[in-house]
C-alpha cells in the first residue's frame with residue numbers, strides 16, 4: 001500500500017479500525033456469556049449493538065473515500081482479544097473473572113480511543129467534515145463505554161477483593 005500522504009495514512013488506519021471493530025463484534029458475545037454480573041452483561045450487550053453502528057459509520061466513510069475497508073488485520077486488537085480469551089479459559093471465581101473482563105474491555109476501549117482520536121484529527125485536516133463528525137461520534141461512544149466500565153468496576157472490584165475473605 002502506498003504511504004505518501006496523510007490521506008494514505010488515514011485510509012490505512014481506517015482499515016485497521018475496521019478490522020478491529022469486526023474482531024470485537026466476534027469477541028463480545030463470548031464476553032457476555034462469560035460475565036456473571038447482569039449489569040456487566042448488559043453493558044457488553046449494549047456496546048455490541050453500538051459497535052455494529054460504528055462499523056456502519058466506517059462503511060460510510062470508505063464509500064465517501066471510494067476505498068475498500070478490507071485488506072488489513074488489526075494485530076493490536078488480535079493481541080488484546082487473545083489476552084481476554086486466555087483470561088476466560090482460567091478457572092476463575094465469578095467476581096474475579098468479571099473484574100478481569102472489565103480490565104480486558106477497558107484495554108480494548110483505550111486502544112480504540114487512541115485510534116479514533118487520530119483518524120478524527122486526520123479527517124479534520126483533510127477537510128472531510130462529515131467523516132470527522134462520524135469518527136467523533138464513535139470516539140464519544142468509546143469514551144462513554146470506558147467510563148461506564150469504570151463505574152461498574154467500582155463495585156465488581158470490591159466484590160472480587162472480598163471473594164477470598
Ligand code: FE
Nearest residue numbers: 021051054112
Ligand atoms: Fe468500537
Ligand code: FE
Nearest residue numbers: 109112142145
Ligand atoms: Fe468500543
